[in-house]
Amino acid sequence: SAVISQKPSRDICQRGTSLTIQCQVDSQVTMMFWYRQQPGQSLTLIATANQGSEATYESGFVIDKFPISRPNLTFSTLTVSNMSPEDSSIYLCSVTRLAGVNEQFFGPGTRLTVL
């Protein structure tokens, strides 16, 4: 399995500010994804982080709100911009090692609370 770490593990932020979440993997992976888990809800895919190019966003998510970087095969960041209380969620990074490989692993998540 892949060892995935996320920073910060949790944060409490003020409305209108931005937070950047980091995802670090212990080895090179092909696919990296960012998911959101709202309180008491299931997981929703925000976007696929593409190395060297713009992320691919799912319906309902836009780059201005959730800019994503992926400078190499082991690291990605997700920024939650201009936060509101509705952005309070757990944000999870997920990876697969090789395209088409079956196993998809998740990081421990970043628990964000927006006041």
Next chain:
Amino acid sequence: GEDVEQSLFLSVREGDSSVINCTYTDSSSTYLYWYKQEPGAGLQLLTYIFSNMDMKQDQRLTVLLNKKDKHLSLRIADTQTGDSAIYFCAERGNAGNMLTFGGGTRLMVKP
């Protein structure tokens, strides 16, 4: 979009078997997954099954897949208190690696 449905809650006694059910709508699903989420933790991949299989067993876990009915189940034998968690099923279609998750089933194991 595609849907994945699970019942919200299951309560069992320690030592009994647990069966968590999941239905999905995507007829082009290639793989189906079960993840476990303990309180305050991320998702742990428990097991997965290829869509042309109908059963997979891994120690205490048995996955059954009825592709015709688009029904997936996870059976946990000899359920322990440490199995108390939320269990998510997820399916992957044939267009990329994106997973669609069900709403999760909270399993409570009573001593």
